[in-house]
Amino acid sequence: MRGSQILFYDGHCGTCHKFIRLILRSPQRERFFFYSLSQFPDLFATTCDSDGLAVTGESIVLVRNGIALQRSAAILAIASEMGSFWAILGIFRLIPRVLRDAAYELFAKHRFRFFGRVVPENLCPLAPPEVRRLFPSRLPDGFHLFGQRDHFLSAQWNNLIFFNYEVPPELLIPHLPKGTELDLWQGKALCSLVAFDFRRTLVLGLSIPWHKDFEEVNLRFYVSYQAKVGNALEIRRGVVFVSELVPRFAIATIAKVFYNENYKAAPMSHECGPTSLSYSWKASEGICRFQVELNGAPQLAEEGSIDEFITEHYWGYAAQRDGSTVEYEVEHPKWLLWKVSASSVTGPLASEYGEEFNRYFVNPVSVSVALGSPVRIFQGRKIK
Numbered sequence: 001m002r003g004s005q006i007l008f009y010d011g012h013c014g015t016c017h018k019f020i021r022l023i024l025r026s027p028q029r030e031r032f033f034f035y036s037l038s039q040f041p042d043l044f045a046t047t048c049d050s051d052g053l054a055v056t057g058e059s060i061v062l063v064r065n066g067i068a069l070q071r072s073a074a075i076l077a078i079a080s081e082m083g084s085f086w087a088i089l090g091i092f093r094l095i096p097r098v099l100r101d102a103a104y105e106l107f108a109k110h111r112f113r114f115f116g117r118v119v120p121e122n123l124c125p126l127a128p129p130e131v132r133r134l135f136p137s138r139l140p141d142g143f144h145l146f147g148q149r150d151h152f153l154s155a156q157w158n159n160l161i162f163f164n165y166e167v168p169p170e171l172l173i174p175h176l177p178k179g180t181e182l183d184l185w186q187g188k189a190l191c192s193l194v195a196f197d198f199r200r201t202l203v204l205g206l207s208i209p210w211h212k213d214f215e216e217v218n219l220r221f222y223v224s225y226q227a228k229v230g231n232a233l234e235i236r237r238g239v240v241f242v243s244e245l246v247p248r249f250a251i252a253t254i255a256k257v258f259y260n261e262n263y264k265a266a267p268m269s270h271e272c273g274p275t276s277l278s279y280s281w282k283a284s285e286g287i288c289r290f291q292v293e294l295n296g297a298p299q300l301a302e303e304g305s306i307d308e309f310i311t312e313h314y315w316g317y318a319a320q321r322d323g324s325t326v327e328y329e330v331e332h333p334k335w336l337l338w339k340v341s342a343s344s345v346t347g348p349l350a351s352e353y354g355e356e357f358n359r360y361f362v363n364p365v366s367v368s369v370a371l372g373s374p375v376r377i378f379q380g381r382k383i384k
Helices: 016-023 027-031 073-081 084-094 097-109 110-116 121-125 169-175 251-260 307-313 348-351
Strands: 004-009 032-036 061-064 067-070 153-166 192-205 212-227 232-246 263-265 268-270 276-283 286-300 315-319 325-331 338-344 366-377
Touching: 004 016, 004 232, 016 027, 016 110, 027 032, 027 073, 061 073, 073 097, 097 110, 097 276, 110 268, 153 276, 153 286, 153 307, 192 268, 192 307, 212 268, 212 276, 212 315, 232 251, 232 348, 251 263, 276 348, 286 348, 307 366
Parallel strands: 004 032, 232 263, 232 315
Antiparallel strands: 004 061, 061 067, 153 192, 153 366, 192 212, 212 232, 268 276, 276 286, 286 338, 315 325, 325 366, 338 366
């Protein structure tokens, strides 16, 4: 269920059931999990949608990347996922939303006149097993609803592997953006090799064709910054990226232009099994590979643990060409983490990160593997 979009519908509405059945006839049905709104009557009580409007919890609500979409916005987002003739509906985006929603609400007000009311319990047993599994009884692990805030990018981050290494502080100091300090764990300077799976990437609410789903591998370390908020100082814990790899040229270009991050494009792939996870990419001198074996069910990190330290840095800092520093916020809920029974890092890492870092990639202090969640990244701003 990791990374799937959640579609809530009125379980007693015959029209809604007709619409859901239309989706289920498509090969793209695997992109959704379906829930009756009556299962979670208070879920949207304090939630705003993508435009800051209160979520009414009536008819169709789509939760994509932790952001609720309703009325015509939900229908158009669903259509964009379905492809084929559904894409024709995209032309309705040219109509102002206030008019689209007015038409939607007029239809919804009279929806019971079209296909009447139904009893959900009488319909579900008729579906074959491969369809019934798309109607779970509980929300997936990692489900999260964000509040309304304008953001630059949203996505689903899945299956994050962190190989965490102790390094001398002097190795990292030349990479420190102006105004930041090293954030130490129990007096140790750490850097991490990280691999994860980006899904449903949206930039300013729009998807870039063939650039929605991809892997990323990065080398990062941990910093803090004292931000002045009103008359008080706030300690913000963040990360700095030494290197970032993605398989899509456009993604690397956007990151360079907007944040001056050190992105490069390289062919990548990953494999995800019930108890195993691996990422690989083509470096200049061969194939690099991260692999882990997992145990048990994912759980929240223990308070004060290295897992908590590694996964709970919610800011990014990037040095700019003019010597200044850009700060940006990364929002996500606390992650659930698996226990790791075995792990390995193989390949010519020195060709990717240089011998200065590679000499320390021998025995990790720890290996963390997170389930992931919806993520939002906000527009950067200069702080120094």
